[in-house]
Amino acid sequence: MNKKYVTGMAAIILGASMMLAACGGNNESNANGKQEGAGAVKTESDSGVVNVFTARHYDIDFAMFDEFEKATGITVNEIKGTAEELVERMKREGENTEADLFITVDGGILNYAKENGVLQPIDSDAILANVPESLRDTDNQWVGLATRARVIVYDKELVKPEQLSTYEDLAGEQWKGKVLVRSSSNLYNQSLVASMIDLNGEAETEKWAQGLVGNFARDPEGGDRDQAKGIAAGVGEVAIMNTYYIGQMLNSKEAEEVKVAESVGVFFPNQETTGTHLNISGIGLAAHAKNKDNALKLVEYMTSKEGQEMLTNGSFEFPVNKDAELPALLKEWGEFKTQTIDFAKLGENNKAATALMTKVGWK
Structure with a gap:
């Protein structure tokens, strides 16, 4: 995959890497790397992966996944599609789904995923501390990444x-x-x-x-x-x-x-x-996630101060974490x-x- 890194963010990336090192870098890196589309991805037999079903297609997301991989040794596999396609696939596959996380834009689509039973509550105090109540699902089945x-x-x-x-x-x-x-x-x-x-x-x-x-x-x-x-x-x-x-x-x-x-x-x-x-980009934990711990580590990183600063500097969306520093333009x-x-x-x-x-x- 061709990934374009956002320039002028060396300090942010360094800070993110230091934070990630504390997230559990004991998992061994997976040699197969990322996957695209509907191809095979690694499942429950691999402790060092997280499978992300994503309807967001931004370069900064790819860059964040790479930083997460480098710091933790956990390989992020991306399965792309429209939000509706991914939700339907998760429903169809049920307990056999490869999905650990679901990412999309729009609060209505996030609620659609919840109503279709493909998500479960996010039970991480760190994540819930990073994202205010107003920017997450009432049952915490998804949390905001950016607005x-x-x-x-x-x-x-x-x-x-x-x-x-x-x-x-x-x-x-x-x-x-x-x-x-x-x-x-x-x-x-x-x-x-x-x-x-x-x-x-x-x-x-x-x-x-x-x-x-x-x-x-x-x-x-x-x-x-x-x-x-x-x-x-x-x-x-x-x-x-x-x-x-x-x-x-x-x-x-x-x-x-x-x-x-x-x-x-x-x-x-x-x-x-x-x-x-205001609309929202959000991330939900798949109902049948087989790599739940790794999935929560990735969400924790993406909603952390360091992760949010990297995200907003790359996409110019507004961060959900109130501690994240805004780019100069957003401050203006x-x-x-x-x-x-x-x-x-x-x-x-x-x-x-x-x-x-x-x-x-x-x-």
């Missing part, structure tokens, strides 16, 4: 921050033909709408979504980065995006991406009302008020959200 805010990104030349206020305001006449956002099939948008249903009710949310669609500068297309590029190209003036994309673009090796990111500003909406929508954005809904609601309201978006013509 991501879905914000309003704006053209610095055409829009002043004081013109912005709430998600709801984007449905107003002043934004006619100026709003950019990706499609209704995108889970991030579905969860944003699901959160608004929880906070404002279906009727008000439908009215808002109808107004928002009427203000689209173009039919939804591309990913979050493409919305920022649309602003830079003069297609629209404001966009709904996750913050970490701006962080990644500002630190991109592609000069054009940096230029685009420098031309836009980040605004955290609903600070005087319900707060900015400052503190902000967040929505306080249960992340499970994102999944519970997903069907209503997608039906609503279809109804109002959100393509």
Whole structure:
């Protein structure tokens, strides 16, 4: 596997390695290394492995797994797929599953895994101390790894921050033909709408979504980065995006991406009302984990101060561990008020959200 390490983090990696050495480096390293896709992985006969079913595909995750391996001698096997595919595989395999851990993005999907019976409670005091109660499952069947805010990104030349206020305001006449956002099939948008249903009710949310669609500068297309590029190209003036994309673009090796990111500003909406929508990346312990001790060691590392600093410096997501130092960019954005809904609601309201978006013509 080709892994790209994040630069400028030598001190963080050193600290993480020192912490990991205390996690139990007595296990012998496995010579076969990582696996990808649905190939065979090592199971209960091997004490020095942990099998991770992951729907996250970020370079920084790979780098963290490598640091964990080097410091503990525990080999991390990655089995990749969509979250739904991995959950269904874990259900189908039952007690014979190879999965020790399940990683994905979105609180609704994490709750979906819990409801399908493929997770079990995480019984580690260290992990629960690392992750606040608000960022983990009520039964501790999953804990947060990082959070991501879905914000309003704006053209610095055409829009002043004081013109912005709430998600709801984007449905107003002043934004006619100026709003950019990706499609209704995108889970991030579905969860944003699901959160608004929880906070404002279906009727008000439908009215808002109808107004928002009427203000689209173009039919939804591309990913979050493409919305920022649309602003830079003069297609629209404001966009709904996750913050970490701006962080990644500002630190991109592609000069054009940096230029685009420098031309836009980040605004955290609903600070005087319900707060900015927050979603989560999380990790759960598989119900039939055969390498439970190793799995808990990996989660302990990933949620530790050192692990969280490595993660946030690589992904520009927000850390879940309050002791983790923020990258300079995240510090510049400052503190902000967040929505306080249960992340499970994102999944519970997903069907209503997608039906609503279809109804109002959100393509």
